[in-house]
Amino acid sequence: MAVPRYWREIPQRYNLVGTKCGSCGKIYFPPKVVCPTCRRKSLGHMEDCALAGRGTVESYTIIYAPPPHFEGEEPYTMALIKMDEGCYLMGQVVDLEPQEIHIGLRVEACFRRIYEDGTRGAIQYGYKFKKMEEAETP
Amino acid sequence: MATVGIAGYGAYVPKYRIKADEVARVWGKKGEAVSAGLMVYEKSVPAIDEDTATISVEAARRAVRSSGINPVDIGAVYVGSESHPYAVKPTATIVAEAIRATPDMTAADYEFACKAGTAAIQTCMALVKSGMITYGLAVGADVSQAAPGDALEYAASAGGAAFILGGDHLIAEINxxxxxxxxxxxxxxxxxxxxxxxxxxxxxxxxxxxxxxxxxxxxxxxxxxxxxxxxxxxxxxxxxxxxxxxxxxxxxxxxxxxxxxxxxxxxxxxxxxxxxxxxxxxxxxxxxxxxxxxxxxxxxxxxxxxxxxxxxxxDYPRNHLRRMLENKVYLDYALYMKHRGALK
Amino acid sequence: MREVALIGSGVTEFGELWEKSLADLVAEAGITAIMDAGIDGTDIDALYIGGMSAGRFVGQEHLGSLAAEVAGLSDLHIPATRVEAACASGGLALHSGYLAVASGAYDVVVVGGAEKMTDVPGTEATNILASAANREWEAFFGATFPGLYALMARYHMHKHGTTSKQLAQVAVKNHHNGTLNPKAQYQRKISVEDVLNSTMVADPLHLLDCSPITDGAAAVVVASVETARQFTDQPVRIMASCHASDSISLSERSRFDALPAAVSAARCAYRQAGVEPTDIDFAEVHDCFTIAEIMAIEDLGFVDRGQGGPATEDGLTARDGDIPVNTSGGLKSKGHPVGATGIAQIHELMLQLRGQAGQRQVEKADIGLSHNVGGSGGTAVIHILEAI
Incomplete structure (x- = not known):
């Protein structure tokens, strides 16, 4: 991904900064300029809101045929995750064996390399997820 | 002299390990003899998508979270490593952004082989003592390199720790x-x-x-x-x-x-x-x-x-390093090479 | 709105057509359809061409002008429009042509769809196809197209008990149909075991759960019903032409075991045509992955939600079943040149409705339906056609 395009979304990619509708309170990620529920009422009332990074696996797949930027990393696990704030997002789940992933698994965001633009280009970082450690202090 | 010390710390060790035995097997050496000689039995290996920046971020986030320090009060971030992902472009800015300490702060990367992290601690101490900053974050982290077959290969590993230095809310004073x-x-x-x-x-x-x-x-x-x-x-x-x-x-x-x-x-x-x-x-x-x-x-x-x-x-939450030391997955040498990006 | 008909159609061979360029494919399909319709270049009021990503597959944009040029129509200076909605580009091009004729703006339009996909390496094709998903929030993190459908498959399996074997049955059926279609990319039967033993692409989808990378083009000629009679005594009436959209991101959908856009387009199409799902004699559905056909027959109301797998296993959708689905071989066996697919589906409907489907002709073919999907469900285009 071109550097300006990646840079623009660093708050989202690093810190899961989404938006909260000032009208209905619903939280969205990625950020939205308009709330699909409140529409007009929400304009000008969409506020930045960082997700806590915790969620539950709603569905998952293990990718064996990756696109060029992910060659060498396969197989990797991708999941559709329902965040505790209510929104869904897509991300890789790392540091677990393929047989450990299941629907309902609790996960938390971590910070990883997403991909490098060749050996000369920029390295792009962002969120992935890993199995939540239940003993975790809040 | 004003008091200075550690207000927070966080550690990070990747989940993967390779045993010295396994490395020795590949090079026709006796694992037991190597381990006995070096007193290294296994070493941590980064995941395929981990590097000094990601390890530093995880350690720094842990320090911020555990200490309860507001990241905007962190006026300086220094990351010491000999494996910064970029030759030119700081790791410290990645860490600062990922803990939401930017933009009213200073940052730089350090390199002094294995003591770059403690050099970062000293710098933060000085800045705190001088009153230039309220808190400073110093990180020492590496995904160290070793040529296949070199004696260093048995030990060169990955991990890091971050310290928040300050004058108050201290868990340890630096005398x-x-x-x-x-x-x-x-x-x-x-x-x-x-x-x-x-x-x-x-x-x-x-x-x-x-x-x-x-x-x-x-x-x-x-x-x-x-x-x-x-x-x-x-x-x-x-x-x-x-x-x-x-x-x-x-x-x-x-x-x-x-x-x-x-x-x-x-x-x-x-x-x-x-x-x-x-x-x-x-x-x-x-x-x-x-x-x-x-x-x-x-x-x-x-x-x-x-x-x-x-x-x-x-009152400081502190069991995470122990858990990271215990929660591990062993790799064989081929997977180790994949993790180190040597197969690309 | 005027009544609209289809008066001719044509497709190229589908497959890895090393010797043919995008322009060659567009010309071949267009000219075949024009010949089939019995029209002359001067009869054509406008061109529409669907293509997903010629810009990235072969570095060629501006397909409208290209189509006019290769069809020898440049001198007529007729309007020529390129339409894009990922894998639903073809279906949406037809919808555009339909609206233009229905509105009375044009009397005769040629609608084509084309994609030349094999000039790039497989991983690059995977990457280009991923641009039909949300690049920033799905593809950036490593999601592939099979991956998105695999997420829906896993969810469907979890929620409704659909099995890998039932998914495999879709591929087995469509490959069987493909052996009867001389234009299809694959002319070989496969077994459930073949599917289950094939390489995993995106768990739970195996290689043989996925449609292939294909070169090909297709075209149809659209005319008002009154104009149609001047050219053919076998026109096919467009009973319904409906288009619906949804979020481009899978994560923003209201559900993951269905394509809400397809449900919406189907509701619109049945209302427009004045028919029920039980009135549909046969259908061409967008089986880009086996799970997609399972969800399609549910979204279209052919079976209840969650019954797509068992119904497929029971032969409901086989060529001799109650509602034959993908007699052409579908995307799975016929091939999936993404921009051409929506039009190729219409070509199959026309063959069946006109009784020209040869060995794969279904017994009762009065009303047929096509279901064309873009991305992971961000676009759905449904047509219902009848022989008149």
Whole structure:
């Protein structure tokens, strides 16, 4: 991904900064300029809101045929995750064996390399997820 | 002089390990003999998508979260490593952004072989003491490189720790710091080269031992203390044996070294080594405990720190390093190579 | 709105057509359809061409002008429009042509769809196809197209008990149909075991659960019903032409075991045509992955939600079943040149409705339905056709 395009979304990619509708309170990620529920009422009332990074696996797949930027990393696990704030997002789940992933698994965001633009280009970082450690202090 | 010390710390060790036995098998060596010689039984290996920046971020986030310090009060971020992902472009800005400390702060990367992290701690101490910043974040982290087949391959590992230095909300006061520095080329990595070179046995007496022992002696003199005055001592750990031998030379006991000695089970995390050792000690220390920590960076220099644990430690959440040490997955050599990106 | 008909159609061979360029494919399909319709270049009021990503597959944009040029129509200076909605580009091009004729703006339009996909390496094709998903929030993190459908498959399996074997049955059926279609990319039967033993692409989808990378083009000629009679005595009436959209991101959908856009387009189409799902004699559905056909027959109301797998296993959608689905071989066996697919589906409907489907002709072919999907369900286009 071109550097300006990646840079623009660093708050989202690093810190899961989404938006909260000032009208209905619903939280969205990625950020939205308009709330699909409140529409007009929400304009000008969409506020930045960082997700806590915790969620539950709603569905998952293990990718064996990756696109060029992910060659060498396969197989990797991708999941559709329902965040505790209510929104869904897509991300890789790392540091677990393929047989450990299941629907309902609790996960938390971590910070990883997403991909490098060749050996000369920029390295792009962002969120992935890993199995939540239940003993975790809040 | 104003008080300065540690207001927060966080450690990170990747989940993957390779046993010295497995590395030895590939090169036709006897694993047991190698392990006995180096006192390294297994080492941490980064995941395929982990590097010094990601390890630094995880450690820094842990420090921020555990300490409860507001990241916008962090006025400086320094990351010490010899494996920064970029030759030009700071790791520290990635860390600062990921803990949401930007933009009203300063940042830079440090490199001084394995002591870049403690150099970062000293800088933050100075900035706090001078009143330039309220809190500073110092990180020592590495995903260290070793040429396949080199003796370093048994130990070169990955991990790091982050410290928030400040004048209040301290869990440990830093009573004093001293350094001992000379130009001693015992270990290096040339620009553009993937793997380091080293002076083999030259890395021992004139390099590691001279600097570690000298810096520690300077500290004992400056503080007018004796080895027995400390509850714990941490030395840089290129292998499991060197820190024990340094301790013996200086009159410390094995018991004082034991708690912070991680190299036998995670290898040498380079810039992460002394910081991780100190984290392991802080994880078990009680209020009033006295700690001495001396790093070593090839090239060469040592930074020594004398700390006293405060009452603040009692409420500090601190079991994460232990869990990361226990929660591990072993790789064979082929997967290890995949993780290190050597198969690309 | 005027009544609209289809009066001719044509497709190229589908497959890895090393010797043919994008322009060759567009010309071949267009000219075949024009010949089939019995029209002359001067009868054509406008061109529409669907293509997903010629810009990235072969570095060629501006397909409208290209189509006019290769069809020898440049001198007529007729309007020529390129339409894009990922894998639903073809279906959406037809919808555009339909609206233009229905509105009375034009009497005769040629609608084509084309994609030349094999000039790039497979991983690059995977990457280009991923641009039909949300690049920033799905593809950036490593999601592939099979991956998105695999997420829906896993969810469907979890929620409804659909099995890998039932998914495999879709591929087995469509490959069987493909052996009867001389234009299809694959002319070989496969077994459930073949599917289950094939390489995993995106768990739970195996290689043989996925449609292939294909070169090909297709075209149809659209005319008002009154104009149609001047050219053919076998026109096919467009009973319904409906288009619906949804979020481009899978994560923003209201559900993951269905394509809400397809449900919406189907509701619109049945209402427009004045028919029920039970009135549909046969259908061409967008089986880009086996799970997609399972969800399609549920979304279209042929079976209840969750019954797509068992119904497929029971032969409901086989060529001799109650509602034959993908008699052409579907995307799975016929091939999936993404921009051409929506039009190729219409070509199959026309063959069946006109009784020209040869060995694969279904017994009762009065009303047929096509279901064309873009991305992971961000676009759905449904047509219902009848022989008149």
């Amino acid at each position: 004093h710091t001293v350094s001992f520095t000379t130009d001693t080329p015992d270990f290096w990595r040339r620009e553009g080269e993937p793997y380091p070179g080293h002076g083999e046995r030259f890395t021992g007496e004139p390099a590691y031992f001279r600097h570690v022992v000298s810096a520690t002696k300077k500290m004992l003199e400056a503080m007018d203390t004796r080895p027995g005055d400390y509850d714990y001592v941490v030395f840089h750990q290129p292998n499991g044996k060197f820190p024990l031998r340094a301790a013996k030379k200086l009159g410390f006991t094995k018991e004082q070294v034991q708690e912070g000695l991680l190299c036998p089970v995670i290898g040498n995390t380079y810039s992460g080594s002394t910081p991780l050792g100190l984290s392991a000690v802080l994880d078990v220390a009680q209020p009033g405990d006295r700690i001495l920590a001396t790093s070593y960076g090839s090239g060469a220099g040592s930074d020594s720190f004398d700390l006293t644990v405060t009452e603040g430690i009692a």
